[in-house]
Structures are given as structure tokens and as C-alpha cells.
Amino acid sequence: MRKIHLSSFAAALLLSCVAFAQSADPDQVWREAVEWMKAQPGPQFPSMESYRAELMKKGLTEAQANERIALIGKLTQDDPKYRQEASTLSFNRLYSSPSQTRFTTEPNAFLASSIKELKPGKALDIAMGQGRNAVYLATKGWDVTGYDLAEEGMKVARENAGKAGVKITTVQAGFADFDYGKERWDLIYFVYTDAPMVDAKFVERVVAALKPGGLVLVDRPYRSIANPEPGWRETDQDKPNALPKAWSALQLVFYEDAAGYADWQQTSAGRLEEKRRIVRMLARKM
Ligand SMILES: C[S@@+](CC[C@H](N)C(=O)[O-])C[C@H]1O[C@@H](n2cnc3c(N)ncnc32)[C@H](O)[C@@H]1O
Known part of the structure; x- marks a missing residue:
């Protein structure tokens, strides 16, 4: 050998x-x-x-x-499992950093103007982040529940609610496993989230969870080949008029696809430096 x-x-x-x-x-x-x-x-x-x-x-x-x-x-x-973990880790990191510059801590302007004429009721904040919208709605008399996977964000939300003298409910859950219930909400809002808003089964669950007369509100960047973002991959959600089509079971109250300054500027350098396409939709369950 x-x-x-x-x-x-x-x-x-x-x-x-x-x-x-x-x-x-x-x-x-x-x-x-x-x-x-x-x-x-x-x-x-x-x-x-x-x-x-x-x-x-x-x-x-x-x-x-x-x-x-x-x-x-x-x-x-x-592997979506690792992708989700990476995303949640980085959101947790962001939310626990007071010096972050990625997003505004002001409430979303479309949401704030849309609720002006509404009688406060029960609202659901999908992917609530650090609660900038949930806390605002609670100060306007709404009974708000928000869910997210990033616990650090919800911790900040609860602290800010306490400072504002209001209560909110937070649930650590994902889009697929949150218990939406039936005819439970007067308002369900999707602000800067990649929730599966054009998935027919998901839409059906959310519509069933709305009370008759209840509203769905969406405000998010519209990504397209002409308007990409770092790390972006086109999804069905990014096709023209995808949202009104997916939510056609509801009565469309308002829809726009227009240039504006994003609440989340999506890069790590500076904010509000360039306009982006943003889609906004408000739709009512009849
Ligand atoms: C861009 S932030 C927006 C947060 C908040 N809506 C706002 O406008 O400030 C997106 C949020 O989605 C949450 N998220 C990501 N994947 C999720 C999932 N599968 N289920 C629930 N939340 C999720 C993240 O943790 C993050 O807080």
C-alpha cells in the first residue's frame, strides 16, 4: 500500500x-x-x-x-424561513435604535386624513412596526389592535401609547397566522407593508374580517421595472391596478398611483430626497 x-x-x-x-x-x-x-x-x-x-x-x-x-x-x-428571520432581525434592530433615519415616526398622512370624518371604531394595523399609526389612531379614540413579527417595534409602540395616555393591543403574529376573525373591524389598514394583498385567499379572509361598511386602507410604494428599489423583485402586487382588481369585492372609494415622498425611504442614506411612486387605496365593504 x-x-x-x-x-x-x-x-x-x-x-x-x-x-x-x-x-x-x-x-x-x-x-x-x-x-x-x-x-x-x-x-x-x-x-x-x-x-x-x-x-x-x-x-x-x-x-x-x-x-x-x-x-x-x-x-x-x-428559503422563506431564513428570509423572514433576516427581515425580522433587521426590523427589530431598526426599531430599537432611536437614531434611525429610515422612516418617519409621524403618522401616515393618507391614513390621518382618511379617518378625519370617521366615527372611531375598531381598527386593525397590519404589520404595525413601531406603532406610529396605531398610537395616532388611539389618540383619536380608536380601539386599535396591531400585529407584527418584530417584537422590538411593538415594545416601542406600547411605550409610546403609554406616554400618550392611550391603550393599544399588540400581537406578535405573521400575515398568515394572525386570527382576523369575522366582521370584527371597522378599519383595516396596510401601511408600508408587503402583506400578500393580491393573494385571493388572504383578501377573502380580510374582507370577511371587516364589518359591513368597514374600510380597507392601503398606502405603499409602487415598485415597477421603471421604479425599482434596492433588493426589489417584482411581484404580482406591483402590476398596474393590481390592488383595485384584487379588492374588487369592495367598493372603491379612492385610488391613486402618484409620485410622492415615501414614509419609508428604503435606503440607508438620507431620507425624502427623491419622489417615488406610491399607491393609495381606500375601499368599503358594502
Ligand atoms: C416597512 S415596515 C412598516 C411598519 C409600519 N406599518 C409603518 O408604516 O411604520 C414593514 C413591517 O412589516 C413587518 N413584517 C414583515 N414580514 C411580516 C410578516 N410576515 N408578518 C407580519 N409582519 C411582518 C416588519 O417586521 C415591519 O415592521
């Missing part, structure tokens, strides 16, 4: 490859990255470049570090 002689360098390389292969379980690679990211300060997560540098500082070769970064990218690209 041929003997294999390894130089100490080759042996070290082999050992480090074995160590990498052993630790390269995708979920473990993910968890390690998440733990490192969580430990870094600031309103946003550090770039993958910083993580690559960190991995190499820990002794991985450039190729091994690249392999891990590519694996993390693939997990978020291919």
Missing part, C-alpha cells in the same frame, strides 16, 4: 478543511452569522463584507469565508 506523507502545512490545511466541512451545516453557519450580527451596534446590520473580514480574522481562508457568505446569501434567497 502507498504511504501518504503530509507536510505539516498540508496537514494543517486538511485539518482546517475538515473543521470547515464539519461546521458547515447551513443552519449552524446561519446561526453563527446571526449571533455575530446581533452583537454589532448600530441601527443597521453590518455588511457581509465586515462579516467576511470577521471570518478571516477567526482563521478561515478567503475561499472558506466566501463559501460561507455565499451559503448565507443562498439561504435568504431560497
Whole structure:
């Protein structure tokens, strides 16, 4: 039998490859990255470049570090579970940072003007974030429930409600698992959310949850080939007039697709610097 002689360098390389292969379980690679990211300060997560540098500082070769970064990218690209976790982690990070500049903490203007003439009732805030809209509505006499996956945002919402001397209900839930109920809400609003608003089953659940005469309100960026955003991928929601079509079971009260300043400016540099297309819809259950 041929003997294999390894130089100490080759042996070290082999050992480090074995160590990498052993630790390269995708979920473990993910968890390690998440733990490192969580430990870094600031309103946003550090770039993958910083993580690559960190991995190499820990002794991985450039190729091994690249392999891990590519694996993390693939997990978020291919698996909704990891994509959702990454999104919630980054929203939690943002909401717990008082110095954030990504979104205005003022209530949404379309929502504020739309409720002016309404008698306060029960409102549901879909993906409420840090509660800028829920708290505002509560100060106007509405009984507001909001849900989101990002608990840090809802913590800020409850604190701000307390400071304003009002109560709101917060529920940690996702679009699919929140219990919407039947004929329960006078107003359900979707402000800057990627909830599946053109999914027929989802629309049906939300319509069933509205009281007769109840309203659905939407205000969100309209993304299109001509109006993309960082990390954007076209969805059915981004097709012209997708919303009025999907919600045709309701009576359309108002719809516009117009340029304006977004509440969420969607980049990390400065805010309100350029106008974006925004869709706004108000529709009533007859
Ligand atoms: C752009 S923020 C908007 C927050 C708030 N509506 C506002 O206008 O300030 C989007 C929110 O959607 C939440 N979100 C993302 N995926 C979600 C899901 N599957 N279910 C519930 N909330 C989700 C995020 O945690 C985040 O708070």
C-alpha cells in the first residue's frame, strides 16, 4: 500500500478543511452569522463584507469565508424561513435604535386624513412596526389592535401609547397566522407593508374580517421595472391596478398611483430626497 506523507502545512490545511466541512451545516453557519450580527451596534446590520473580514480574522481562508457568505446569501434567497428571520432581525434592530433615519415616526398622512370624518371604531394595523399609526389612531379614540413579527417595534409602540395616555393591543403574529376573525373591524389598514394583498385567499379572509361598511386602507410604494428599489423583485402586487382588481369585492372609494415622498425611504442614506411612486387605496365593504 502507498504511504501518504503530509507536510505539516498540508496537514494543517486538511485539518482546517475538515473543521470547515464539519461546521458547515447551513443552519449552524446561519446561526453563527446571526449571533455575530446581533452583537454589532448600530441601527443597521453590518455588511457581509465586515462579516467576511470577521471570518478571516477567526482563521478561515478567503475561499472558506466566501463559501460561507455565499451559503448565507443562498439561504435568504431560497428559503422563506431564513428570509423572514433576516427581515425580522433587521426590523427589530431598526426599531430599537432611536437614531434611525429610515422612516418617519409621524403618522401616515393618507391614513390621518382618511379617518378625519370617521366615527372611531375598531381598527386593525397590519404589520404595525413601531406603532406610529396605531398610537395616532388611539389618540383619536380608536380601539386599535396591531400585529407584527418584530417584537422590538411593538415594545416601542406600547411605550409610546403609554406616554400618550392611550391603550393599544399588540400581537406578535405573521400575515398568515394572525386570527382576523369575522366582521370584527371597522378599519383595516396596510401601511408600508408587503402583506400578500393580491393573494385571493388572504383578501377573502380580510374582507370577511371587516364589518359591513368597514374600510380597507392601503398606502405603499409602487415598485415597477421603471421604479425599482434596492433588493426589489417584482411581484404580482406591483402590476398596474393590481390592488383595485384584487379588492374588487369592495367598493372603491379612492385610488391613486402618484409620485410622492415615501414614509419609508428604503435606503440607508438620507431620507425624502427623491419622489417615488406610491399607491393609495381606500375601499368599503358594502
Ligand atoms: C416597512 S415596515 C412598516 C411598519 C409600519 N406599518 C409603518 O408604516 O411604520 C414593514 C413591517 O412589516 C413587518 N413584517 C414583515 N414580514 C411580516 C410578516 N410576515 N408578518 C407580519 N409582519 C411582518 C416588519 O417586521 C415591519 O415592521
